[in-house]
Amino acid sequence: MALLLKNGHVVDPQTHTGMRFDVKIDGDTIVEVGENLSSDGCEAIDLAGKYLVPGLVDMHVHLREPGYEHKGTIESETRAAVKGGFTGVCSMPNTDPVTDNGTVVEYVKSVAAREGHCHVYPAGACSKGLKGEIIAEMGDMVAHGAVAFTDDGRGIQGAGMMRRCMDYGKMFNKTFLSHCQDEDLVGDGQVNEGVVSTRLGLLGWPAEGEELQIARDIALARLTGAKLHIQHISTARGLELVRAAKAEGLPVTCEVTPHHLFLTEDALDGTYDTRLKMNPPLRTAADAEALIQGVIDGTVDAIATDHAPHAEWEKAREFELAPFGTTGIECALGLVLTNLVKTEKIDLGRMVELMAVKPREILGLDPVKVEVGSIADLTIIDPEATWTVGAEGYESKAVNCAFEGTELTGCATDVFVAGVRKLADGVVC
Amino acid sequence: MFNNHKHLIDISEYSDSELMTILTTAKAFSSVNERAIKKVPTLKGKTIVNMFNEPSTRTRSSFELAEKRLSADTLNFGGSSTSTVKGESLIDTVMTLDAYKIDCIVVRDKHAGAPYIVSQASPAVVIDAGDGKHGHPTQALLDLYSIWERKQDFNGLKVGIVGDIAHSRVCGSLIPALKIMGAEVTVVAPGTLIPAAPEVLGADLVSYCLDDVLPELDVVYMLRIQRERLEGAPFPSLREYHELFGLTKKREKLMKPDAIICHPGPINRGVEFDSYMADHPERSVILDQVYAGICVRMAALYLLLGGADNGLAA
Numbered sequence A: 001m002a003l004l005l006k007n008g009h010v011v012d013p014q015t016h017t018g019m020r021f022d023v024k025i026d027g028d029t030i031v032e033v034g035e036n037l038s039s040d041g042c043e044a045i046d047l048a049g050k051y052l053v054p055g056l057v058d059m060h061v062h063l064r065e066p067g068y069e070h071k072g073t074i075e076s077e078t079r080a081a082v083k084g085g086f087t088g089v090c091s092m093p094n095t096d097p098v099t100d101n102g103t104v105v106e107y108v109k110s111v112a113a114r115e116g117h118c119h120v121y122p123a124g125a126c127s128k129g130l131k132g133e134i135i136a137e138m139g140d141m142v143a144h145g146a147v148a149f150t151d152d153g154r155g156i157q158g159a160g161m162m163r164r165c166m167d168y169g170k171m172f173n174k175t176f177l178s179h180c181q182d183e184d185l186v187g188d189g190q191v192n193e194g195v196v197s198t199r200l201g202l203l204g205w206p207a208e209g210e211e212l213q214i215a216r217d218i219a220l221a222r223l224t225g226a227k228l229h230i231q232h233i234s235t236a237r238g239l240e241l242v243r244a245a246k247a248e249g250l251p252v253t254c255e256v257t258p259h260h261l262f263l264t265e266d267a268l269d270g271t272y273d274t275r276l277k278m279n280p281p282l283r284t285a286a287d288a289e290a291l292i293q294g295v296i297d298g299t300v301d302a303i304a305t306d307h308a309p310h311a312e313w314e315k316a317r318e319f320e321l322a323p324f325g326t327t328g329i330e331c332a333l334g335l336v337l338t339n340l341v342k343t344e345k346i347d348l349g350r351m352v353e354l355m356a357v358k359p360r361e362i363l364g365l366d367p368v369k370v371e372v373g374s375i376a377d378l379t380i381i382d383p384e385a386t387w388t389v390g391a392e393g394y395e396s397k398a399v400n401c402a403f404e405g406t407e408l409t410g411c412a413t414d415v416f417v418a419g420v421r422k423l424a425d426g427v428v429c
Numbered sequence B: 001m002f003n004n005h006k007h008l009i010d011i012s013e014y015s016d017s018e019l020m021t022i023l024t025t026a027k028a029f030s031s032v033n034e035r036a037i038k039k040v041p042t043l044k045g046k047t048i049v050n051m052f053n054e055p056s057t058r059t060r061s062s063f064e065l066a067e068k069r070l071s072a073d074t075l076n077f078g079g080s081s082t083s084t085v086k087g088e089s090l091i092d093t094v095m096t097l098d099a100y101k102i103d104c105i106v107v108r109d110k111h112a113g114a115p116y117i118v119s120q121a122s123p124a125v126v127i128d129a130g131d132g133k134h135g136h137p138t139q140a141l142l143d144l145y146s147i148w149e150r151k152q153d154f155n156g157l158k159v160g161i162v163g164d165i166a167h168s169r170v171c172g173s174l175i176p177a178l179k180i181m182g183a184e185v186t187v188v189a190p191g192t193l194i195p196a197a198p199e200v201l202g203a204d205l206v207s208y209c210l211d212d213v214l215p216e217l218d219v220v221y222m223l224r225i226q227r228e229r230l231e232g233a234p235f236p237s238l239r240e241y242h243e244l245f246g247l248t249k250k251r252e253k254l255m256k257p258d259a260i261i262c263h264p265g266p267i268n269r270g271v272e273f274d275s276y277m278a279d280h281p282e283r284s285v286i287l288d289q290v291y292a293g294i295c296v297r298m299a300a301l302y303l304l305l306g307g308a309d310n311g312l313a314a
Helices: A074-083 A102-115 A138-143 A159-172 A195-200 A207-224 A236-248 A258-262 A285-297 A332-341 A348-363 B016-033 B058-069 B090-098 B114-121 B137-151 B169-181 B210-216 B238-245 B286-305
Strands: A002-010 A019-026 A029-034 A042-046 A051-054 A056-061 A086-091 A119-124 A148-150 A175-178 A227-230 A252-256 A378-388 A407-417 A420-424 B047-052 B073-078 B104-109 B125-131 B158-162 B184-188 B205-207 B219-222 B260-262
Touching (some): A002 A378, A056 A074, A074 A102, A074 A420, A086 A378, A102 A119, A102 A138, A138 A159, A159 A175, A175 A207, A207 A236, A236 A252, A236 A285, A252 A348, A285 A348, A332 A348, B016 B058, B016 B169, B016 B286, B047 B058, B058 B104, B058 B137, B090 B104, B104 B114, B104 B286, B114 B125, B125 B137, B125 B286, B137 B169, B137 B219, B137 B260, B137 B286, B158 B169, B169 B184
Parallel strands (some): A056 A086, A086 A119, A175 A227, A227 A252, B047 B104, B104 B125, B158 B184, B219 B260
Antiparallel strands (some): A002 A019, A019 A029, A378 A407
16 A cells, blocks of 8 residues: 655755655655645555655664674664664675675675665675775675775775775775774774873874875875765864865765764763774864864765664773774764754755765665655654653664763654655654 | 772872871871881771782782781782683673672772772772773872972972883873872973873973983982883883983982982883982982882771771671
């Protein structure tokens, strides 16, 4: 039976922003958009007071399967994604075995098709085993559905190797998602180098360790012509480099995470809270402010979570021994609504651009629009719902959320993935 | 409890008068250590675990003697037999210790923040005996004690700390403690051994030149250079380090007549100083520091474990 989504306030910068429309879905496709559509033969859902937007895509997610199912599974983390309002996620290749060949890409896709709650777009590794030595079988991975390439988690250390990956891979017209970290400079850095590293006696992870590789990869994008996307950018100067690259006309984009936007190193204190240990680390308030400016002025292309689930016991230990990463996929939308939209720093249209339109564009996915013929990946948002992160637990298998206890306004109530209701009134179906 | 302090982890939570109370209490315990029978019944019936998760001989010995002279029952836990080596988490280890019904855990760990984790996992009093590159509060107390004995007053006292500031747990506690007491602190080292933000610890001045600052200093505190760490070394050779930052007989003429020399030990002759300076009868207080370690640890244990409910609880 067809679905009729009635009275939703449509926000889609690609089409009808700002209008109240009914949207009819048949199968996996939007078949009608307009005012006062007839509900004959339809299951109607009233969306009065809610926003209807193109389904959100989180382009940076660690699903942990295969290999690290104790942290999270494709089932559990796509469940979390749907709860957070996402209709699709781009999965990172640091699995075990590494997603560096067509077989593993196929495995991720098949598990996602069987058990997943939303679309999974696998990113493949640039180098075999994420070792930064030999180019991975990019052609094979593309043939099996890889959408992008990345050595996320570590980054490729050699400039020559990065250049080879980009030169080779550009024939597939995919984007290189770059984790920028100069290992020689960063070493065993734990937190941003400066005030906090000194106070807590932890090795510093200097901003320059990230900025050097951003500069390098921009130079390599210029040299090779390959499409470059800087992941989880965390520093003001790093963003400045991207701004300059864009002004030059280079094919360079970037993403920023909610934790780098809304948390700073000042949150770290003598309690050594390992939920605040992430890579790159939380930076200064000035960096966060610059990132927010980048979100406002368009330098930042996408907001992505770097959702990184870990087992409770892995995080419940000495800071230096705990793994990097925070979960974030369930609260990202609420954080953006509360901290950027409510405060009128950006409007909803810009939010949709950052969390739905641009991620698809960068990953080379078909656009999703609120218009006839588009695939029905849709997110419904209640802008007034107030809730507290973690108060009712998480859908994710993991609980390592840096935002636990944060009070937010706004959340997804419903999610439609290819026309199928996967979240209904806040409950994962 | 000592005032509102349950633990001794972050020395910067203590006020100048509280630190002075610890020093005067240590002074009182000093007399115990000079008796023929070096024991008082103060902590009789209290059980203290010395949980040393990384090798340490001096600090552990000092704590153990302090505990025994206060008549506490002590248990040494750690070394190569620690359960953490067998894969148990710190929290599980602490919960196990706790099941022994203990009163205090003295924690030495190579990871910063470990004492805080212990304090969250156990109701026992926790004393930080050195955590990673973060802190070492009883070392700071014994340094204060040694300086106080010789200088009587901290106000305006100029203390220079020379050496590996960046990787020093001693500095993490000593510099804040000196600032609380009113001293001025200069840190002296090559750039590779200076932390990213020395002012956060309380350093008033950073210098790369020992000769420049030496004439001003009332206290010259030499930090140990780790000889064993050569890969990624922060300076080209011990020879050059000694040449630039070593306290030598030749440099003595730059020092104030009453300037004293401290070192947390173990010392490296020929690196941090020459033997003339290490053994200097008027200036070197290095062995006084070792003795002070017993006294201040007795004081800290007494103040934290004794206090109001010292004796039979109601």
